[in-house]
Amino acid sequence: MSRRAVSVVVPTRDRPAALGRCVRALRGQSVPVEVIVVDDGSVAPGAVRRAAAGATVLTAAGGGPAAARNAGIAAASGEVVCLTDDDCEPVARWAELLAAGCAATGTAAGRTLPPASAPAVARASQAIANGILESSFDPATATVGFAPSCNLAIDAGLARELRFDERFPAAAGEDREWCDRAVAAGHAPRLVDAAIVVHHQRMTASSFARQQLGYGRGAARYRALGTGGGRVPAGPALARRLLAAASAEGLAVGALVALAQGLTVAGMIAERGSPLSERRPAA
Numbered sequence: 406m407s408r409r410a411v412s413v414v415v416p417t418r419d420r421p422a423a424l425g426r427c428v429r430a431l432r433g434q435s436v437p438v439e440v441i442v443v444d445d446g447s448v449a450p451g452a453v454r455r456a457a458a459g460a461t462v463l464t465a466a467g468g469g470p471a472a473a474r475n476a477g478i479a480a481a482s483g484e485v486v487c488l489t490d491d492d493c494e495p496v497a498r499w500a501e502l503l504a505a506g507c508a509a510t511g512t513a514a515g516r517t518l519p520p521a522s523a524p525a526v527a528r529a530s531q532a533i534a535n536g537i538l539e540s541s542f543d544p545a546t547a548t549v550g551f552a553p554s555c556n557l558a559i560d561a562g563l564a565r566e567l568r569f570d571e572r573f574p575a576a577a578g579e580d581r582e583w584c585d586r587a588v589a590a591g592h593a594p595r596l597v598d599a600a601i602v603v604h605h606q607r608m609t610a611s612s613f614a615r616q617q618l619g620y621g622r623g624a625a626r627y628r629a630l631g632t633g634g635g636r637v638p639a640g641p642a643l644a645r646r647l648l649a650a651a652s653a654e655g656l657a658v659g660a661l662v663a664l665a666q667g668l669t670v671a672g673m674i675a676e677r678g679s680p681l682s683e684r685r686p687a688a
Contacts, residue, residue: 409484412439413478417491418615424491425456443473471579473570490555493602503558506597514552526613529661536647543604555684577623617665621672
């Protein structure tokens with residue numbers, strides 16, 4: 406098992422309670438980890454610092470999670486950088502397992518699960534992300550073509566070379582675009598089944614709708630800026646896979662995932678009417 410030094414980067418904004426739970430889980434990892442919290446423009450930075458007690462806290466200017474991750478990666482001292490979100494709770498061996506998984510291709514990804522008590526909207530949201538990951542899995546290499554950035558590890562040198570594209574201002578599309586470039590460069594993430602994070606999304610019907618609209622906007626931006634070369638099926642093929650997998654989890658989850666397809670299309674249409682930022686990934 407790898408014993409390389411591990412850093413964990415956690416972007417956050419205005420969710421100190423969730424952040425506190427995440428940081429506590431990171432303090433309880435089976436190997437020592439350097440925790441770097443990037444406060445991306447919280448209105449109450451003092452609350453973030455209290456929740457992140459014992460971690461290094463960086464202040465960002467609200468540029469979005471892609472820019473926040475890049476800032477955290479630049480400051481990390483570990484040989485492997487693990488990424489998660491402030492509303493995630495990694496299991497105790499998460500960092501250890503992901504660091505070991507990086508040995509094959511320089512990147513590794515784990516499984517992300519909703520809590521047992523999650524409402525249908527949260528389970529539907531997670532089913533969409535998990536369905537995209539599953540659709541990109543290659544059993545011959547045990548790698549995936551897509552991994553959400555809430556459960557991802559990258560060799561530090563590669564992470565600094567293969568930066569997240571800061572032209573994605575929200576948590577939508579930037580991880581898929583990053584994975585496309587990683588796959589094209591021969592660094593498809595190795596899937597580590599036991600590297601689990603529990604995703605505590607605080608989701609209502611309205612926030613689910615906003616999320617899916619945002620995913621549509623991110624998808625449109627991804628299509629305009631993406632490199633291609635990924636392993637995720639597109640369009641109707643992906644929609645059919647997501648609906649089939651979600652329906653197995655119950656009628657409510659299946660119906661919500663079906664609704665999400667329409668919301669995603671609406672978001673794509675809205676984004677196509679907006680000019681793309683000319684901002685490039687920082688060198």
